[in-house]
Amino acid sequence: MPLTEPALTKRIPTFPWGDPKNRRTVGIDEYLATGGYKSLEKALSMQPGEVVNTIKDAVVRGRGGAGFPAGLKWTFLPPPDGKTRYLCINCDEAEPGTFKDRLLCDFDPHLILEGIAIACYACQLDTAFFFIRGEYHHQAKVVQRAIDEAYAKGIFGKQGLLRGASQFKVECYLHRGAGAYICGEETGLLEAIEGKRGWPRIKPPFPAVKGLFGRPTIINNVETLAACVPILEKGVAWWKGCGCESTVGGMPSYGPKLMGVSGHVNRPGVYECDLGIPLRKLVEEYCGGMRNGKKFKGAIAGGVSMGVLGTDQYDAAMDFDIGRKCDVLGLGTACPTIFDEDTDMVAVARNIARFFKNESCGQCTPCREGSGWMLKILTRIERGDATTKDLDLVVEIAGSMGLTPGTTICGLADGNNFAVRTIVNKFRGEFEKRVKPHYVATSVPVTTRGAVGAGAR
Amino acid sequence: MSWTTKPSATQKIPTRTEPYLTAAMKDRYERELIPRYATRHGALMPILHDIQHEHRHIPYQAMLEIAAFLKITPAEVLDTATFYEEYSVHERGTCVIGICQSIACEVCDHKKLVDHVRGKLGIEPHETTDDGKFTLLTLECLGSCDTAPVALFNETLHEKLTVEKLDQLIEEAKHSSGEHH
Structure with missing residues (x-):
């Protein structure tokens, strides 16, 4: 049964159930009056392990980009030893094209806080750090106000969860980032909370064993935690009824998902739909079609690091299989940026390369240097000064960066790798039109030994 | 990421007699901020946010004061202050x-x-x-x-x-x- 009523956007008017013009921040009183914190109550009536099993049974795949099952992640924790254990909430939504978590922070922050309380109880984590990106000034204020309200109503604090309904105490703090994309990487985020530069750590040890301040830590995306609330309310069967099964033998993509569409469409914005919705349907039905009646040319799959969908992939199903089926890195945050027929894909590639060059933390050489060189080459191609050899070079550099070839600590470079390679591969003609042929003058004497290029390949 | 080049060790740091980190601020941090984090270092980013907001940059003197307050080295403060885009060592406009x-x-x-x-x-x-x-x-x-x-x-x-x-x-x-x- 597909999604028939809004779940995550229950209190946020969203097409087709409501008009975004009527959106406003839901305070604690309204939240409680509309069934708020009932899921937490239900969770507290269960054993922590049962809650974990519920989320595990529902196969809630992480909404932050990687799609790792949240319930499984929770089981990696060692048993409680009486000392501090942390939950870190990843709201470092810095991926270009992504703005779904902002919607929840803006209008329904208590939904996130309820999810936090549930996760803390389930995993027996006593301190939660809500990491919000520095650029979200307004959202930081909204979330801080919501946290204060939750404390005042006894959700968090010394008396135990939900006014002492459980003896288990949770403290929740807001921690503001300061403008670094890399802090969205889970271990980079931990470093930032520790007050250091956001350099990702080498894994293992994994954060579940040794994370924030060396203690067991769970890091979850905002939307993942928010999803725990309707799952406990409506049950695992409801969750599994939304979304779709995998058609390529992978893990299923259950549940509703927030999808933020931007770019050349008539009504850009965040929509809640079933996973597996075809991109065409998302654009034509939810977003009111392409802007100015133009034709679809391509789309970023879900945040720039996932790569692009080509003109012939307009019908791609937006589920976690998209990576395997459409030759992109994955679903990412499910926030596609749509391009119309007038878009210069060379400029798109250059823009994305610039983003990664600016945001590479500089820890691993292939990423730090490669991103810079790719930007230089792509700028040259855009200007029309490059040759066909440069095009091959840029693809070669891209392919050498990231976790996939095994040359970096974190996945930032994979984003650069996939973004650039998919654009060049899927729109190669456009690039070839901009580059000059790489001629070698025939009169140059060629020696077999010591000549440049000889024996290199 | 701001990729600021770090100044050389010979650079002369402009100083003023009035501290950037006032006693009232230290008192508030000690009560509200420090207990949240397992290490004093953890309180660095919120403090830098305050200084940046107030002075539109992070003065070097403030970095020294923060380092002394958090019992970390000035280099560690500089490290964080120069890594993040939002912090600036040069004064920004109003x-x-x-x-x-x-x-x-x-x-x-x-x-x-x-x-x-x-x-x-x-x-x-x-x-x-x-x-x-x-x-x-x-x-x-x-x-x-x-x-x-x-x-x-x-x-x-x-x-x-x-x-x-x-x-x-x-x-x-x-x-x-x-x-x-």
């Missing part, structure tokens, strides 16, 4: 215009906005006007792609910007007292 340059804003014509500010104020991205009023920054995704193009004026996000609207905002900022709004 009105910081941060125009988003990421993909959704670029395909929705952010360049017009940047060019307009450059022409109107005579500054390039990451420069400050001589009167110290405006700083132009080109930032990476501000997370408001549905309303592209967008720009931050200090801490306020302005969506669906046009050149006319931008012009109006700059005029307003010119005549305001320079408070963070």
Whole structure:
């Protein structure tokens, strides 16, 4: 049964159930009056392990980009030893094209806080750090106000969860980032909370064993935690009824998902739909079609690091299989940026390369240097000064960066790798039109030994 | 990421007698901030936020004071202060215009906005006007792609910007007292 009523956007008017013009921040009183914190109550009536099993049974795949099952992640924790254990909430939504978590922070922050309380109880984590990106000034204020309200109503604090309904105490703090994309990487985020530069750590040890301040830590995306609330309310069967099964033998993509569409469409914005919705349907039905009646040319799959969908992939199903089926890195945050027929894909590639060059933390050489060189080459191609050899070079550099070839600590470079390679591969003609042929003058004497290029390949 | 070059060890640090980290601030941090984090180092980012907000940059003297307060080395403070985009070791203008340059804003014509500010104020991205009023920054995704193009004026996000609207905002900022709004 597909999604028939809004779940995550229950209190946020969203097409087709409501008009975004009527959106406003839901305070604690309204939240409680509309069934708020009932899921937490239900969770507290269960054993922590049962809650974990519920989320595990529902196969809630992480909404932050990687799609790792949240319930499984929770089981990696060692048993409680009486000392501090942390939950870190990843709201470092810095991926270009992504703005779904902002919607929840803006209008329904208590939904996130309820999810936090549930996760803390389930995993027996006593301190939660809500990491919000520095650029979200307004959202930081909204979330801080919501946290204060939750404390005042006894959700968090010394008396135990939900006014002492459980003896288990949770403290929740807001921690503001300061403008670094890399802090969205889970271990980079931990470093930032520790007050250091956001350099990702080498894994293992994994954060579940040794994370924030060396203690067991769970890091979850905002939307993942928010999803725990309707799952406990409506049950695992409801969750599994939304979304779709995998058609390529992978893990299923259950549940509703927030999808933020931007770019050349008539009504850009965040929509809640079933996973597996075809991109065409998302654009034509939810977003009111392409802007100015133009034709679809391509789309970023879900945040720039996932790569692009080509003109012939307009019908791609937006589920976690998209990576395997459409030759992109994955679903990412499910926030596609749509391009119309007038878009210069060379400029798109250059823009994305610039983003990664600016945001590479500089820890691993292939990423730090490669991103810079790719930007230089792509700028040259855009200007029309490059040759066909440069095009091959840029693809070669891209392919050498990231976790996939095994040359970096974190996945930032994979984003650069996939973004650039998919654009060049899927729109190669456009690039070839901009580059000059790489001629070698025939009169140059060629020696077999010591000549440049000889024996290199 | 700001990739600021670190100054050499021989650099002379401008000092003032009045401390940046006042006793009242230290007292408040000690009560409210420090207990949250397992190490004193953890309180560094919120403190840097306060200093940046108040002084529009992180003065070197403040870094030394913070280091002493948190019992960490000044190098560790400098390390964090120079890593993040939002902190600056150079004083920024009273009105910081941060125009988003990421993909959704670029395909929705952010360049017009940047060019307009450059022409109107005579500054390039990451420069400050001589009167110290405006700083132009080109930032990476501000997370408001549905309303592209967008720009931050200090801490306020302005969506669906046009050149006319931008012009109006700059005029307003010119005549305001320079408070963070």
